[in-house]
Every structure is written in C-alpha cells, then in structure tokens.
Amino acid sequence: MADPKSRAQDDRRSQDWFGGTGRNGFIHRSWMRNQGFAPDVFDGRPVIGIATTWSELTPCNAHLRTVSEAVKRGVWEAGGFPLEFPIVSLGEPMMRPTTMLYRNMLAMTTEELIRANPLDGVVLLTGCDKTTPGAIMGAASVDLPTLVITGGPMLNGKFRGKDIGSGTDVWKFTEEHRAGRMSTEDLYEAEACMARSAGHCMTMGTASTMAAITEALGLQASGSSAIPAVDSRRASMAQLAGRRIVDMVDEQLTLSRIVTKDAFHNAIAVNAALGGSTNAIVHLLAIARRLGIELTLDDFDAIGREIPLLVNLMPSGTYLMEDFYYAGGVPAVMAEMKSVLKLNQITVSGRTVAEDIEGAPNYNRDVIAPWDQPVQPAGSSTIVLKGNISPNGSVLKISAASPELLTHRGPALVFDRNEDYIAVSDDPDLEVTPDTVLIVRNSGPKGYPGFPEVGNMPLPKKLLEAGVTDMVRISDARMSGTGFGTCVLHVTPESAAGGPLGIVQTGDMIVLDAHKRILEVELSDEEIAERMAAYEPQVAPTSRGWEQLYVQHVTGADTGADLDFLEGSSGSMPARHSH
Missing domain, CATH: 3.50.30.80 (IlvD/EDD C-terminal domain-like)
Incomplete structure (x- = not known):
C-alpha cells in the first residue's frame, strides 16, 4: 500500500479517515479490509456512499439491490470506491399509521450517516413515496455531491383487457365493491392484476411525482425517472450514474449548487404540467428549508397559475407511467414548456437544463400534450x-x-x-x-x-x-x-x-x-x-420514542412538516473525532 501522505488526492473528505499514518488510519483501513478490499482502494480515490432504501417491507423498493450493483459497476469503472449502506426504508402500503410520521426520521438518519462516515459523494437509491424526499432532505443538510436514482414505476396493470393503475383504481374498485357493483371475487382478481412487476406506483402518484420532480430539480439524470423498474435501461442508467458521481466529486458539484431557487421554480412548474401529487408541495417546502431557500405556498400558486396540464396520466387523465416513458418522459414535458423554465440552471450532468432537454422528442402527443393544446388549461393543477x-x-x-x-x-x-x-x-x-x-x-x-x-x-x-x-x-x-x-x-x-x-x-x-x-x-x-x-x-396522546419527539417538534404543512431543529444545514464534517 502506498504511503498515505504521498497520495495526490489527500484533500478528499474520506482521507480524514483513510489517509492517516497513525492509529486512526490503521483502525479505519484495517476494519474495512476484513471485507476483502484491495489495499489500493484507500489511496485517495473518491469514496461514494450508496444510500439504499431497499427493504422487503417496502415493495416499491425491493428491487434496489440490483440497481445498487449497477451503480457500483459504474463507480468502480470511474475509479471510485463504492460503499453501500442502508437508510430507513418507508413502505407506503405496509407502514402504520402513515409513512409521513417517519419521513423526518429517514431524513435525520440519512443526514447523520452521511456526515458520520468517510464519504466524498452520495448516490441516493429511493422509490416509494417518502423515501425520495426524506433522503434528499437529509443529504441537503450535509451538502456533498449527490445524485438520486429512483427505482422506476411498475409495468401497467392489466385487468380484463384494460389498463389499470395502482392506487387510482384501488379507490375506484373498492368504492364499486362497497356500492355492490363489483363482486368480492372480481376485486380479488383485480388485486392480482395490478402490481405485476417490481417498481413503485405507475400512476402519477407521489412516487412517480417525486421521481419526476427530482429530475426536474436536476438531481436525477435527464430521462431516467420514468424508466420502468424492470426495463434493462434502468440498470444501464444506474451504471452511468455511478460513473457520473465520481466526476461530480472531482468537480465539487454539491447538492446546493444544483438545487437553487431556480431549480425549485422548474420543479413546481413541471409538477403542475404533470398533474403531480399534492404531497410534492410539502416535500419541496421541506427540502427548501433544509437549504435555506425561501419558498412558500404562494410560490406554488403563482407558478401553477401559468402552467397547463400537459400529461394525460391517472389520476388526472387516462394513461400510466409506462406509456409516459415511451412517449418521452420528463425531458419531453420540459421541452414542451421550456418557455417558462429556468434553462440556465445546472444539473447533475454538469450541463444546463437547456442542454439536457435539447431536441427531446415527444413520441405520443396524446400522452404528453403540446403546450398550445394542453389536456387542461393553465391553472388546472x-x-x-x-x-x-x-x-x-x-x-x-x-x-x-x-x-x-x-x-x-x-x-x-x-x-x-x-x-x-x-x-x-x-x-x-x-x-x-x-x-x-x-x-x-x-x-x-x-x-x-x-x-x-x-x-x-x-x-x-x-x-x-x-x-x-x-x-x-x-x-x-x-x-x-x-x-x-x-x-x-x-x-x-x-x-x-x-x-x-x-x-x-x-x-x-x-x-x-x-x-x-x-x-x-x-x-x-x-x-x-x-x-x-x-x-x-x-x-394525539404520546408517551415515548419517535412519536413523542415528532409531535413536540413537527412544523406545519405550510412550511414542510419537518422537525423544527432539523431545518437548515449541518455541514459535512462531524463535530468531533472519537479515535
């Protein structure tokens, strides 16, 4: 192993752990080597944390192990050192009383784990509703180079020759069942036909909305958010993302350089054009406050008044996310509405929004309507x-x-x-x-x-x-x-x-x-x-644990429903060293 002091990259954050010649360096390198890593991985190359919300209790994210392996391939290829670690996973269909109770826990643990460990950049693997905003909130407070990869939507549901959508048709079918117009046997059959592949909800629900908004914010590679979870192109994009995060570390392209007030303008505008989830408002407000950016409910109303509904997806329309991807996805939407976007905003690609969406095709104008022939007029979101x-x-x-x-x-x-x-x-x-x-x-x-x-x-x-x-x-x-x-x-x-x-x-x-x-x-x-x-x-009465802490410190919906002591930035370095 080369002398740590001779490394060319001894200014990397991870070298505070791996670059020492004394006891601290010995401890950090020695224990990591029990996993079989070669000695030269500690030579100053970028250490990339892959923060994963994989869990079998989170069905939407249960395939993220394979996505993580693709990211690792890319990191290794680019000369980085990938290290995967778990963060809190929140499964919308399973958790009670609601995953929103735990979004801030996810954010807090993500922040602490990133800051406490020898990482130079981070890839966030998310998917289900609260995992995307929660992970971004935590990463925003640390502000390292950060790239998000969402897990992608499920394939369209298929029921008796008709496409059905997760969530949206759940409400419809169960109401029909309550009214006596749908039998229990038919309801059970539909249940088996709806979620027929890995991935998150394939309607424009919160998971798809936050994936698309992450792309609009510039934190996810252009064109990647709508790729179905089981499409091989998702793994390809994850591998490319692994390469890209290494370059972002070298470029010192931190999260706060990407997610600016102009980036929020783009995200709000795209959300309006998508007919996106109302939950996006709470999540964007919380992310903004982590970054010290002034964002209010009035911004959403003012921007949304000018944006027509362009995307014909459930629950506001007819189609589903698989159709949206084949039609051109988020780049096609942004190209249709580029006259109202902040095109000079930089993204994780290192390019501007204008460069990312240049020439983006729209293959199906029934799914993604042109600006001058929208699904619904301006102010419809x-x-x-x-x-x-x-x-x-x-x-x-x-x-x-x-x-x-x-x-x-x-x-x-x-x-x-x-x-x-x-x-x-x-x-x-x-x-x-x-x-x-x-x-x-x-x-x-x-x-x-x-x-x-x-x-x-x-x-x-x-x-x-x-x-x-x-x-x-x-x-x-x-x-x-x-x-x-x-x-x-x-x-x-x-x-x-x-x-x-x-x-x-x-x-x-x-x-x-x-x-x-x-x-x-x-x-x-x-x-x-x-x-x-x-x-x-x-x-509500509480007696202990996270629930009590949450009730004592949670803010209102109009400011993001974060914990009051988590707003703002923490910085990237631990306050103290223990070894």
Whole structure:
C-alpha cells in the first residue's frame, strides 16, 4: 500500500479517515479490509456512499439491490470506491399509521450517516413515496455531491383487457365493491392484476411525482425517472450514474449548487404540467428549508397559475407511467414548456437544463400534450386556498376534482377523527346529501400524529348507491397522489395546533370558490373569535420514542412538516473525532 501522505488526492473528505499514518488510519483501513478490499482502494480515490432504501417491507423498493450493483459497476469503472449502506426504508402500503410520521426520521438518519462516515459523494437509491424526499432532505443538510436514482414505476396493470393503475383504481374498485357493483371475487382478481412487476406506483402518484420532480430539480439524470423498474435501461442508467458521481466529486458539484431557487421554480412548474401529487408541495417546502431557500405556498400558486396540464396520466387523465416513458418522459414535458423554465440552471450532468432537454422528442402527443393544446388549461393543477378556516393556506388538486364542485356552498358534516367518520360512513341513516361538505380534522402532522393520507375519505355508502361519485371534502390531512376527488387538503394551521378548522360545527355553511382561491365558513368574525376563545385543541396522546419527539417538534404543512431543529444545514464534517 502506498504511503498515505504521498497520495495526490489527500484533500478528499474520506482521507480524514483513510489517509492517516497513525492509529486512526490503521483502525479505519484495517476494519474495512476484513471485507476483502484491495489495499489500493484507500489511496485517495473518491469514496461514494450508496444510500439504499431497499427493504422487503417496502415493495416499491425491493428491487434496489440490483440497481445498487449497477451503480457500483459504474463507480468502480470511474475509479471510485463504492460503499453501500442502508437508510430507513418507508413502505407506503405496509407502514402504520402513515409513512409521513417517519419521513423526518429517514431524513435525520440519512443526514447523520452521511456526515458520520468517510464519504466524498452520495448516490441516493429511493422509490416509494417518502423515501425520495426524506433522503434528499437529509443529504441537503450535509451538502456533498449527490445524485438520486429512483427505482422506476411498475409495468401497467392489466385487468380484463384494460389498463389499470395502482392506487387510482384501488379507490375506484373498492368504492364499486362497497356500492355492490363489483363482486368480492372480481376485486380479488383485480388485486392480482395490478402490481405485476417490481417498481413503485405507475400512476402519477407521489412516487412517480417525486421521481419526476427530482429530475426536474436536476438531481436525477435527464430521462431516467420514468424508466420502468424492470426495463434493462434502468440498470444501464444506474451504471452511468455511478460513473457520473465520481466526476461530480472531482468537480465539487454539491447538492446546493444544483438545487437553487431556480431549480425549485422548474420543479413546481413541471409538477403542475404533470398533474403531480399534492404531497410534492410539502416535500419541496421541506427540502427548501433544509437549504435555506425561501419558498412558500404562494410560490406554488403563482407558478401553477401559468402552467397547463400537459400529461394525460391517472389520476388526472387516462394513461400510466409506462406509456409516459415511451412517449418521452420528463425531458419531453420540459421541452414542451421550456418557455417558462429556468434553462440556465445546472444539473447533475454538469450541463444546463437547456442542454439536457435539447431536441427531446415527444413520441405520443396524446400522452404528453403540446403546450398550445394542453389536456387542461393553465391553472388546472394544484391551487392554494385561503380564508377564515385556512388562514395559512390549504391545497386543492383541480385536475383531479369535479368541475361542478369547484364553486360550492353546503352544510358541514364534521368529524373529529377519521375513524369516527369511517364508523358511520355505511350507515343508511347518516344525515348527508350530495351538497354536504365532509370535514375530518385532527389529521395533520401533530393531530394524528403523522399527517396521514385520509383527506379523500370514502363517500357515504348511501350516496354511492345513489350514483354520487364526488363530494367536497375538507381536512388538515393529506391525500395519496393516486387519489382523486374535490378534496381540500393540508388546511393550516391544523386543528391540533389551534387552527380554526377546529371550531367548525356540523351545519355551518361552507363556501368553496376555487377560482377565487377562497375557503370560508359563513360565520361572523365575532362568532369565530368567541368559538376560538373556547376551543381546546386535540393533540394525539404520546408517551415515548419517535412519536413523542415528532409531535413536540413537527412544523406545519405550510412550511414542510419537518422537525423544527432539523431545518437548515449541518455541514459535512462531524463535530468531533472519537479515535
């Protein structure tokens, strides 16, 4: 082994571990060599951490082992030293009460593991909904050269000659089953037909949205986010990414040089064009605050007003992610909308956005519509509503809502817990009409706790049986990106934090005007003040562990629902050395 002091690359961060001639260097190199690494891997070459959210409890990410092997090939080829390590994995279909309770845990452990270990650059392997934003949040606070590889969507579901989409058709089929229009046997058959390959949801749900947004932010290679999980081109792109991260270390192309305010502009604009998940708003706000970038709900509304819906994918449209990839994917969308993008923003490629998307083809204009012939007009994606029951803002996904309900006035039917509503939703005597506004509260970050995806509560069975397909629903909860309906979400401040949604009573008249961005209860200021003075917020009881820490420190949905002590940067070096 060469004398560590003679290494040409002794300024690398990893050399604080592997480059020493005394006890520390001996310890770090010796223990790593028990894995059979050759002595010259410690000679100053870039050490690349491959942070993986692989887990058999996270079905969407269960194939990431093979993706990791492809990344390693690329790192070795480029002269780097790859080291794979696990970070917290969050499986949306499995975890209770909600993976959002643990997104910040993933972010915190990712941050600590990157900072605590001898890494010069990081590749984040993610896929399922919260794994992508959580890993990025953690990496952003350390700010090394960072590249993201998402696991890719499943192949299209196939059921009796028809394409079906994960999540979106789950809601549809289960509602049909509740209404007696779909048999249990047919439901079981559809279940087996929906998830027929490795990968995450193939609708434009949160997983696909965050993958596409990561590409729009410049953190994932152009053209890679939509490649199906089982397509060999995903492994090829992962190998190329492994090569590229080594160059990024040499170029000192850190995460904060890529993810700037202009990059957030591009991500918000692309999300609007995709008809992406409302969850993207919470995640982007959290990432921005990790980087010290000022980003507010108003930015989403202002940018989204100018962007038409270009992508015809469930739940806002017809097609699925496999079709989206074959049509041209994110580069084709960005090429269609380049007049409103910040084209000089740099990406992980080392090139600008303009260079990355130059000449990107659109192979199917029914899947990716041209700018001047959109699926829906400008302002059709997610909007921000404000009013006396959501003074800090709430969100509504226009593209997944019913047009006739976007201007609505009706009486509230209020439930303090989602469980309370579910318990009576099938009651044939429930006093509810199609004009009723369903309200479920105490489902925000503090209130549940964890901010669950219950905002698109199922319709009352008696209305389903009568043929009603949508109602106005209001909640301080979230909704799955695969969900649909006229659902006002993320009401802030949340009820458990003393927000005025907590004082709304059954029978109060609610006014929704999406065009004017208004959400109000028809009460006088004096009545609101009187009720607020008497209101006692309900915070879910906690006694120990992560849940207690979370409730004590989680911020509101309008600022990203991060932990207050994790906002901002930590820097890349440990505070102390132990050896």
